[in-house]
Amino acid sequence: MGSDILEISINAIKLIVIFLLMVQLVPFLVWVERRGSAFIQNRFGPNRVGPLGLLQLLADAIKFLWKEEFVPQKGRAFLFYAAPVVALLPGALAFAAIPLSVPVYLEKFELFGQTWGPYRIAIQGYELGIGIVFVLDASSLGAYSLLMAGWGSSNKYSLLGALRASAQVISYELSLGLSLVGVLLLYQSFDFSDIISAQVGPLSFFFAGHDVKVPFLPNWGIFYQPLGALLFFAATFAETNRLPFDLPEAESELVAGYHTEYGGLKMLMFYIGEYGHMLVASALMVTFFFGGYHIPFISIEGVRTFFLDHGFSLNGSNLLTSLVFHLVFLLKVLFFLWVFIWVRWTLPRFRYDQLMDLGWKVMLPWALCNTIVTALVLLVAKEARF
Amino acid sequence: MEGLLFYILAAFILVFSLAVIVVANPIFSALFLVLSMISLAFMFFLLQAYFIATVQLIVYAGAVMVLFLMVLMLFDLKKEIDIFSSGQRLGGLKIASAGLLTGLLLWSIHYSIGLFQLQPEKVLDAQGQMEQTKTLSVILFTKYLFAFEALGFLLLLIAIGVVALSRIKGGTHARD
């Protein structure tokens, strides 16, 4: 994880901070969701505790802490307790693999009376050459917490909810995985940094012996893979079990699905898992199709020289550049998180057969079609001469 | 350090695998099998076989074991467990098959010693991991292309077989 003690501790703290970033986004998102839904449905939402109801979250957290401990009588206690812990894992492992900003280069500097060598600190949990497949791995482990919770609470509704949830999650994982093949064909790498750096600059590509250039559009993946982006985004909705795909917790049929018997902090941990999935989905959307942390038409070097010209040191301007690009990334991610919330309060719920039909008979064939067309176009673009 | 990590992971794999066959409840057995699959994937990571590690996670931990868990959780397996865990003739059969498997394993270990020459250590960075995967795919699509197409056909046969099996008489999906 590093060559000396400082680099190792920086990397370890970085991992923890990225995980906590995911955790602390939950209360904020819950607030946005409540106020947003109230706004959409023309009512008030939480507005009593603190300005704009912002402190409602704190009140909720304290309330969660003082809930009575409860294990259903015939519940398998170990699984009942383990399920919320497992629910945290997929989101955390996947989010740490996504680059959040420009890597920071630190020149030699003095600290604690010692000189520390030059470092390159990537603003991501771990740099994996096979990052994309690793993220899919992590999210495919999501079914376990549902099944463990459902079986651990020995309740019919929980078990049925868990069953539906896992069948739904695995069905949509196919479309999710297949819609990414087009992206891989284009950028031919599993590494997120390669994909992000390929999306810099204005839209330009090579087609049938001609160099095509569109100077007023950024070189984003969405312009090459519109269908892939749509399928991917729709599949992530199903993966996160949110409306219109929230059959696992359809209140009118199953009370609350797999977390019927849960309350207090354990319930909150399922929420962290769900919002973590949303965060990962939005971050992936941004990374694959909307240029990652890059600002259209502004280069990293430009921002860095801007800071250097305004009297910052080399290390300082490197850090500030990274911060600026991180904020841009967060802004893009927040937009997609808002879309998640927006859709939830706009669309009604599917019926279960409609849901399965959509996954297997509509999205899977279209994702296949997307793959074949992408491969064919690439072949024609390379071989044909007009 | 690397050796230490290897032995820790190996110990985890052994303990989890032992738990799979020792634990009485089949659901806990399956969960331990999941844990041992995940440890195995980490072991592949340690051995720098990155693509294999992720495939191990997706296919075994993420797909096959989910199916196992779903089946185990939804069937009331009391009767089947009782049948399976009693009886002398069956016990003899179980010991015989376990012995056969152990023999096969030992023979294959004995046979494969010295078969592979280990290459000197080379730490792969992100770029190297991608190169490795591309090399793998070039080999797969040139040298082993026929096996690859045959696999596609085999998977089709399985898909058809599964549907046919689910329709035999007495099933909930039977065609009358």
Add this chain to the structure above:
Amino acid sequence: METLLPILFLFVFVVIFGSFLVFIASKFGPKVKAPSQVKEESYECGLEVQESKTTKISIRFYLTAILFILFDIEIIFMYPWAVAYKDFLGSGKGLYIFLGMGVFLAIFIYGLFWEIKSKALEWE
């Protein structure tokens, strides 16, 4: 090693963090003062808990799961193909690699449409 350590570190940290949350939740919360049969029963909308030994679950769930595994394996094989596709194009073997996967994909599509036509994916 360099790639594995951070992953293991995060894995262990999240597990410890989660266990800690579960632990403090059980420490802080009020204890059950008067345990009663009714309270400890699993929730069933206030009705008597019904135990049915033979829960019949539709076989479609298993069918879905098995078909998922098969298609998942086929999709996993497309990943190495996709990342090496442009390399093959560059070395002038574009048609070869396209058709190589094309045959596989044709079998895949035939399988998928057979499943749809045979109503194995039908839910009612």
